[in-house]
Amino acid sequence: MRSIRAAAVGAVTMSLALAASACGGGSSTGGGSNDSPKTLTYWASNQGTSIEVDKKVLQPELDKFEKQTGIKVKFEVVPWSDLLNRILTATTSGQGPDVLNIGNTWSASLQATGALLPWDAKNFEKIGGKDRFVDSALGSTGVQGQDPAAVPLYSMAYALYYNKKIFADAGISKPPATWAELVADGKKIQAKGKNVLGAEGANVSENIHHVFVFAKQHGADFFTADGKPDFANDGTVAAVKQYVDLMAKDKVIPQGNAEYAQNQSVSDFAKGNTAMLLWQSASANLKNQGMSEDDYGIAPVPV
Template sequence: MQRAIRTAALATAAVLAGAGVTACGGGSTSSSGADTITYWATNQSASLDADKKILQPEIDKFTKQTGVKVELEVIPSADLLNRILAATTSGKGPDVLNIGNTWSASLQATGAFVPWDKAKLAEVGGASRFLPTALKSTGATGEDPMSLPLYTNAYELYYSKKLFKAAGISAPPKTWSEFVSAGRKLTKDTDGDGETDQWGLGMQGASPSYAAHLAYILGTQHGAEVFDGHTPKFADAGMVDGIDQWLSWMGEDGIANPSDAEVADKTAMTQSFAAGKAGMILAQASTGLTLSQFDMAADDYGVAPVPAQDTPPAGGKDIGSFVGGINVAIFKNTGNLDGATRFVKFLTSAGEQVILNKVYGTLPSVTDAKDPAFETPALAVARDTLADRSQPLPQITEEAQFETLVGSAMNGFAARTATGDQPGKSAIKDEMAAANQKLEAGS
């Protein structure tokens, strides 16, 4: 049901954009007067309550400085896009909100957000304060940003030092063949009951966004372009090969637990890894915070770049991640633009960037936020990946539909694979061709 709602909401947003209609009327949901704004933050840690405990002291600090009160709501990551799209169509949303940076161009097309033109950017210190890589994921190419970078992230490989040592694996894998080989050594029956209880890899097989992220990384490594302009190329050979590789970890390679086909939440995947039920996970740099909340110390795991293809296919690019992160935006129907802008300025200030990114284990999105905490091995890998092995997801209106259509199809593939019926490349191509047609038809 959730996937159907999400697809319908995206179609509604596309219709609004195509008709040149912006959300109007109703104002923000804030109801406590001109000195109050509402803020939707996305779930970044192990629980909504944990995020509230992190954010509320900073919000209180802002209120003390400015007199502007902030009503905080932390939105589960899996629900965030649906909530945002509902707000854009109804005209009733928060004053300030977080978005996944890959959705920037798609959400910009709704016309529901305040654009950050040159004059508006000057109110937060100007564009030059922000990392150039992070600014590439703030809206459609050639247009003023619809959001600003808040937390910067990248995918990397987490591995259990204890399980690697027990399996006789001396170093993290650099290529996918080494990755599968390590995964097989880690997959075992540890208690002698005849059932596998330790797996090489933990996955989020039921998360559309996670699946689509891996499709983009692996597909690009295989030579996929994903879009030709605005035309979807989901059924091209590179994308099919990337999706097939992802499915093989649970299917043909046998290194991921079939029950992971039902895992939609990052927290469940990281909890399993922290408990020693999986030897590796592919996750973003902010994962360290969640692991610490599950009592896994930083010394208990290692972090390495996402592996590369053993023999890069023709046209393949050696990327380990897209430019990941969370952005902050202002809803155009805010009843307090000044207060909302001041809050964004506060969140993107050097001091708050240090505090928040330090807690969340992400990289600051501004150049003037400095702290030794950003020199950890995990963040060093993320920084190098962003500098040398990353590219932004396409900043076009249809990007969010890529995540929804391709990711949802991959979730279905994973469910089949979990039953022992891994789809072949022909079936993958057919489903991707259908996704192309759905996107082009606006459904």
């Protein structure tokens, strides 16, 4: 599957092309070549509370891009549940978008297909240089030692969101810094008739993210020194048990959350039904659900 270089062409003027790398067949009109396309196709990942919200956010930016470059962008917001399968189908068929968002956990495997544009020094120069990106974000865009298969656009980190009123009503003056403190605070919160911590047991990707965080706190790595995968080491097993025990043993996560799907725990928190939430960049999501920024605080994930 050939890699279209169009992504690098328009990247200077617009963040669209920073989403990831070219993967398919862009179209050009008026006798032009695919190196100078008149139309680009873009698959955007669903970052907001709904696909419609993402469309409203992206379309004005794409209109600016067209005005600046003369290049029209046909875009589609793809749910995370469908995105990887769509990309793999495009890779094998050769019929895919010119620009797409990918999750950084897919970077190395998608890079291995050869479908993504290598971001070498020449291509980075076209978008302002490699130094404009945070090293840790850039480091998750492909295999170490190879040119990145993508460039960072969205970087999000997990944090502990807590409801200020629920904390005050329970006599808690500050957010917990350790898991033991979280469990102890949970008993005070439950005494006031509120749920403690939200989770989404039916959301596989969310659970994997949490297990990664817990595993790193247990000193685990997921590959051996010779590069072989190792997902059953003691640190990872302890991490999974600790995460599950927040519901099964410590009882700070409601048992009903075992069936929760995407964004249900966010909704509970926004409605004031749950005191705490572990989430990535939740502010926009909470605002869209009617929760004021004055109603909650943000703290580091407990350790």
